[in-house]
Amino acid sequence: MWLELDRGADPGRVQRELSALGLWVTRCSGPQGIGFWVQKHSAHLEPEALQIEGVRAVFPQASPHPRVDALAGLTFRAGPLSIGGEAPVALCAGPCSVESRGQIEEAAAAVAEAGGRALRGGAYKPRTSPHAFQGHGARALGWMRDAADRHGLAMITEAVSEAEVPRVAEFADVIQVGARSMQSYGLLRAIGEAGKPVLLKRGLAAQLEEWLLAAEHLLVAGSGPIAFCERGVRSFDPSTRNLLDVGVVALLASVYRLPVLADPSHAAGRRDLVVALGRAGLAAGAHGLLVEFHPDPASALSDGPQALDRAGLLALGQSCGTTLEVA
C-alpha cells in the first residue's frame, strides 16, 4: 500500500502517526512530492483507517486470493470436525502410517478418549527415500474409515498422487495436502476437483502469501472449505527438527480469520516437546492441533521419535481443553 502526502504535510509527524497505528514505512520523495510505502510486516489496516491529516491519497493493493479471503470468519466443518469460529479446540490425532486394522482401531479409540474430533493417518506416505515404507495404500483407507466411524471421528488422510485422489475422496472426510506438495499445482487441481474439505499443510519454506495462493488454487479448482496447518518451517538450527512459526498462526487466526491448526509433532520432532509446542500453537491462536500418536511407538514404522503414546495423548487432550477455557 502506498500513501501520498499533501504538499505541505510534515512527513515526520505523519510517519509517527502511522507508526502508532502499527505501520513500518519506507519513505520516498521526488519532484512530485513525498510518500510512504507500507512494508509487509506492518499491521493490516483498511485504506479508510489511513485517511489521517496530511495523507492525500491511498493506493491499496488488491488481494491476489479473493476466494480465500471470502472464507474469513467461517467455521471449517467436515463431519464431526469443526475448526475455527466458535468451535472448541479441535484435536486431530493418529499415527504417521496406518499399519494394520488393529493399530488404527486402537488409535481411534484413544483419540476419541482424549477428546479428539478427527483421526489422521497415512495410507499413502510421502517418504523422502523411495526405499522406505510407502504405506498400505487403498486397503488402509478402509481400515481407517471403519475405525473413524466406530469412534465418531472425522477421517483425515493425505493424497500424494493425482491418481489416488478419487479413492481418497471416497473414504476420507478431509483430504490432506502434504507440506512437500503444497506447490505441486497438478495435485492441487486434482484435489480441488474432488470437491471435498481440504487440510493444507504449509510448505517447508513457503511464505504466507504463497500458502494462501495454494489455497486459492484449490478453491478455483472446486474444493470444499480449507483449513491451514502450520507444521514448522525449515531453519538453520539443527536443535529442533523444524521451527514452528507461531507468527503466521497468529496472523491467520487473528488477522485473516481463517481456520488454522498447529502440528507440534513435525515441528518438535521429539515426543517430549510436543505438549509445549502444541500449547504454544494454541496460545498463538490456532484452532486446534494435528498430532502424531501411536499406540506403541516402539513398533512404529515411521516417525516414531515424535509420536505420543496413549498416556501422552490423553495428557495433551486435557491440556488443550484447559488452555481453551482461559483463552
Add this chain to the structure above:
Amino acid sequence: MWLELDRGADPGRVQRELSALGLWVTRCSGPQGIGFWVQKHSAHLEPEALQIEGVRAVFPQASPHPRVDALAGLTFRAGPLSIGGEAPVALCAGPCSVESRGQIEEAAAAVAEAGGRALRGGAYKPRTSPHAFQGHGARALGWMRDAADRHGLAMITEAVSEAEVPRVAEFADVIQVGARSMQSYGLLRAIGEAGKPVLLKRGLAAQLEEWLLAAEHLLVAGSGPIAFCERGVRSFDPSTRNLLDVGVVALLASVYRLPVLADPSHAAGRRDLVVALGRAGLAAGAHGLLVEFHPDPASALSDGPQALDRAGLLALGQSCGTTLEVA
C-alpha cells in the same frame, strides 16, 4: 552420541526401541560391527538410559559449555527480578529508547501497575543506520535508575560498546547483550568482567549451541547469572518482522532448565500480535516476557509500530498472570 551394537543384536529392533525413546539415529556399519549416531534434534537422554539390550557401548559427547550447564535449575535473581524456578512469570517492559526523564518515569509507573518486575529501555541504542537516533547515553541511565527505584523495578539496559560497560554496570541491575552483539567476543568479555547479571539475547541466526557458548564466554569472563531471551530469528518470510522460535524456548526451559524470556515485540514487529506471541512464548515454557512499551507510541523515536501502549501493557500483564496459573 554414538551407540555400538552387540555382534548378534538385531539393528531394526534396537532402532525401534531408540525411536520409542525419542531418538533419531543414523545407522553406520563396517567390518567391526554396527552402530547408531544420535542426531541433534533427538530427545536428550543420559547414557545410562540407553543401556538397552543389544547396545554394547555408549560414547557420549562432553558438553562444550560446562559453566552454563551448572546453572541448570537455578533461579536468575537481580534485585526485585526473578526468572525461572518457582518465580512467577517475569514481565519486563519499557520503551525501545529512553527519550526523556518524563517518558521513562511514566513508563516505569505503567510497568509496575501491569505487574512488571523490571524496567527495560535503551540508553545506548544499536541502530542499523548510523544516521538514526543513537540514544541519550549516560544521562538516560540516571533517569532510568531513578524511575526503576521509584517503582520497585529492576533496571535492564544494553551495553553496545565496551567503553560503556562500567557506566552501565554502575546503574543497571542487569546488562543486556543485544542480538547483534551475541557473538562479539570482546564485548562479551567486557560485560562478563563487570560481574553483573546478564540478559543475553539470541543472535538473529544463532544456533542454540552458539547461544549457549556465548553464555559460556560471559561466565568464563566472570559474569553473574545469565538469563536467555529469544527475540525471533531471521526468516525467509516477510509477513512477520522475525520468527519467534518457541522450540528453543521449550528446549531451554524444559531440557536445559535455564531461565528464558520471550520477546514477542521484536518477533512480531507489530503491536496487534504481541499478546498472541507473548502467550505462545509462555506456553512453550518461557519464564517471562521482555516487551516494548511506550506511554505514547505516536511520539516514539524508534520501533513505534511494535510498542504496546499503556492499555495494551495492562492487558498483557493480566494475560500473563492468567496463563501462568494454568501452566
Add this chain to the structure above:
Amino acid sequence: MWLELDRGADPGRVQRELSALGLWVTRCSGPQGIGFWVQKHSAHLEPEALQIEGVRAVFPQASPHPRVDALAGLTFRAGPLSIGGEAPVALCAGPCSVESRGQIEEAAAAVAEAGGRALRGGAYKPRTSPHAFQGHGARALGWMRDAADRHGLAMITEAVSEAEVPRVAEFADVIQVGARSMQSYGLLRAIGEAGKPVLLKRGLAAQLEEWLLAAEHLLVAGSGPIAFCERGVRSFDPSTRNLLDVGVVALLASVYRLPVLADPSHAAGRRDLVVALGRAGLAAGAHGLLVEFHPDPASALSDGPQALDRAGLLALGQSCGTTLEVA
C-alpha cells in the same frame, strides 16, 4: 561415518590428521574408549583413506541413493544434448512460457545461433497464482517440438501434473521436474514411469541429500538418466530473487560426479546479473546453464525481468564458450 580410536592413541594427534584430510569431527568418549563422528560438511573420503595410525575401526554409512550413485561419471544424453563428462558446456535456453508458434520458432533460432543445445520453455506453467497465465498446454508442445527439430535442439519442458506426463513424454526429449514439485512423489513416480531423461530442479529449500533422494525416486520408478539443476534457494535477503548455491554445484560436479546445470535466471531474478551468475555457476563446476530468454522481453507473459534478449543470449553463449576453454 564414525571412527573409533585405539586405546592408547592420542586423540589430539588423530584429530589434527583428520583435519588435514579435510574432516570436521565431533569427539565422543565413554568407558569403552574415544571416537570421532565425521560431520556432513567434511570432505568425502573412502573408509580405506582413514586407516591412519590410532584408528582401530571405521563405521561408514551406506548411501541411501545407490541408483543415483551409479550414475557417477556418466554423461547425460538426450538427443543432441549432452551434459557432463567430456561434453562441452551445455547451453539450454528459451522462454519461460511458450506463447505462440512464432515466438518459440524465433526463440529456437536464437538459441541455436548462440550455440545452445536445447530449447526450454513452458507449455504447462506452475504459477504461484491460479489467476495468472497457466500456459498454452498441449498445443504448445507441438509448436515447441517443431521449433526444436528445425534448429537441431533437444526439447526440455516441465510436467506439472501426472495427467500431462504421457503427452509431455511424447513430445519432449527431457521432462523437467520443477522446483516446487521436487518432493511431490506422485508426480515423480509418473514422470519416472515415462522412462525418459529428466531434468530435476532443486526445491526452494531442499537439502542436497533430499535432492539426491528425489532423483532416486525417479530412478526407482524407471526414469532415464537424470541431470540436476540448481536454480537458487530461498534466502533471508530480499536483494536477489533467490540465492544461487554454487557450493552444491561444486559438490555435485566434483564429488558426486553427476551432471549439473546452473539456472542463473531464477537465481538472479534480473537480466543484468544473469551473465555474472551463469559464469559463477560454470566456474563452480556446472556442466551447463539453463537460462530464460525471450525474443521480446517487453511482451513476455511471465518472468520478463529476468529474461535475456537476443543480444544478451548471444553474449552469454560467447561467454560460456570462453569460460569452458580455460576451465
Add this chain to the structure above:
Amino acid sequence: MWLELDRGADPGRVQRELSALGLWVTRCSGPQGIGFWVQKHSAHLEPEALQIEGVRAVFPQASPHPRVDALAGLTFRAGPLSIGGEAPVALCAGPCSVESRGQIEEAAAAVAEAGGRALRGGAYKPRTSPHAFQGHGARALGWMRDAADRHGLAMITEAVSEAEVPRVAEFADVIQVGARSMQSYGLLRAIGEAGKPVLLKRGLAAQLEEWLLAAEHLLVAGSGPIAFCERGVRSFDPSTRNLLDVGVVALLASVYRLPVLADPSHAAGRRDLVVALGRAGLAAGAHGLLVEFHPDPASALSDGPQALDRAGLLALGQSCGTTLEVA
C-alpha cells in the same frame, strides 16, 4: 521506488515495459489512480530511466548510506594491496591463526610466491567456544608485521575487541571486522575512529542493506576506505559449512561498484572445494579472494579442514590469474 501512472495509461503495457527493463513491480490502485511499487530484487535504475510513456511521477527512495555510495568506482588501496577498479585480482591469504614466528614467515613466503598481495592471519581469534585457542594476541602482531614486510605484502588482521583496536591499527595495514561483529556498533565505531582501511566481512545472516549500513557506520566514525568480503551465509543445508552468496558479490561489483572479495574457505569449509568456489566468486565479479592457507594443515590450531596447503595455494594463485585474463 514508486511509479504513478497517468490517468489514461494502460497499466498492462507499462508493466510489460518495466519488466523489459528488469523491474518486478507490485500494482496498487485506488480512487486517485494506479501505481507500481518496484521490488527490491529488481534492476537498479535511475529515476530518469523510468520516464516512459504513461508514467506521470517517480518517487525514488533516498539512499540510507550516502558515504558508502560515494566510494563507488574507487579502488581500495592499502600499502601494496589494491582491490577493485583496474587492479588485478587481489589474492589475500594466510593462516586462520598466527601460531608462531616461523609459521607466519613460512606462510608469507608462500603467499608472495603464489602472487598474493596481502597476508591475512588472526592474532586475536573470535572463537565460538571460550575454551578454544584465542590467539597469541599482541606478540603475534609483531611476527606478522615482520613477515608481511619481508615479502612485500599488506597485513590484514581482525580486531575482536575495542581495547585491541589501537594496537591492531599500529601494526596492520587493514583492520578486519569479523562476520560475527558486523553489527557490533561499539566495535565498528572504535575501528572507524582508528582511521585505517577496513575489510568488512558480511554477517552470517546480514542482508545486503545491513552490510552497507555497517560500512556507513565505519565511515561516519572516520574509517579509511572499505573493502567488503562475502564469506558465505548461514543456510538450512548441512552439506556445506556456509553458502557463498555470489549474487551479492555480483551486485556489489557491478551495480554498487564497490570493492569486494570472496572468501571461499569459510564458505566451503573443506579444502577440496576452495578453488571451485574461489573461481565462482571471481566469475561473479569479486575483485579478489581471501583464503585460509597453512604451511602444514596437519598442525593447524584452528580451521584445518578448510586450509589450503602450499601446493593448493600455488594452484589457486595460478587459477586466479588465468580467470582474470578471460574475464
